[in-house]
Amino acid sequence: MSQHFSSADGSAIVGDLVSVIVANREYLSEVDGAIGDGDHGINMAKGFAHCGRTIDGKQLSLAEALDELTLSLMEGIGGSMGPLYGSLFIGMANEVRDTPTIDAAQFARLLRGGLTSLQDITDAGVGDKCLMDTLIPAVEAAENAARDGASFDEMLAQVKAAASKGRDSTKNLVAKIGRASRLGERSLGVLDAGAVSCCLILTRLADSVEPRLRS
Template identity: 85%
Template sequence: MSQSFSSSDGGAIVADLVTVIVANREYLSEVDGAIGDGDHGINMAKGFAHCGRALEGRELDLAGALDELTLSLMEGIGGSMGPLYGSLFIGMANEVRDRQEIDTATFARLLRGGLTSLQDITEAGVGDKCLMDTLIPAVQAFEQAHTAGASFHEALEHMKSAASQGRDSTRDLVARIGRASRLGERSLGVLDAGAVSCCLILTRLADSIRPRLL
């Protein structure tokens, strides 16, 4: 029997993403401060909190909630992260418009759609010490698990594991893009803040969906 969750839970699921980013505001800025401006957590929390306020009292499906998150991030975050995460979430939203139930195959398309949308605006990839080091392996892990016949629950666990490994891999990478790339070898030994925030988002997304699976 195919597992799925209702798209009508979208507002609550995105609210969970808001909660985890706002809760990790200081941590994300601390990570960013090692090789960046130290404002990643501040900016991310600002954008996500704005979305949280926009969701209050409204019943939105998953696409609608992701649209609100996109708008909040595009308008509320400075630097590169607003457009990057905005592109990710609008790409996800576009894959689930008018879908009442989200099954494993649909969620795989949501993840791939988000990644493809992001790749439309950046050439960054695995090894560049950025959020792609988390996102790409996580998307691939979910897709591979689904193709191999894993349940939705199992595929989510594979996604979480790959996201964590991708995040941790950035500690041993030299930054090739962004402000940190100017540090060269000095960027070794610390995590990338974008990879960390992406892992938080994907992990919370999985943990929010899992109890809703029917």
């Protein structure tokens, strides 16, 4: 049987996402402060921490835990990031409802579901200096790995590598959306905060899933 993990580990997996965002609160705000309002880390940590308190002590499926994360972000984060990340996570959740185990192909669909949901509310894409510069290459890496018959752990490694490369690419991009777009060429030379937070999330998701893989 192919590698897979149990969807019953949802609380622990989403708890790991909460931990990485809360731990990087100051760093994310520092990155955002270079060309934005400087509150990305504050807002993200607020929403994720709320989710952490909500799921604490509960045994939720991955879809249920992602639902709670969606609600916390939609209701607790100001600006655009609440709806954006909320859409991402609800799209992921919808791909694994009533799915007891998740294999590599299903994980690729989970990522694609998140991206598709996000694309319902934004036209942003690769090259716009935003979280899409991280997310889209990571989703494509997962789908390519699934198509090529890679093992689940190989897929996770490729997702992390693509996310990191996408994040780093934003340093050499001019912002085309959001408040940073007003800076024009002055937005060059720094990372995009959304791309950074998305990379943290995808990397921690992969790192949380990997030790839970069973054959």
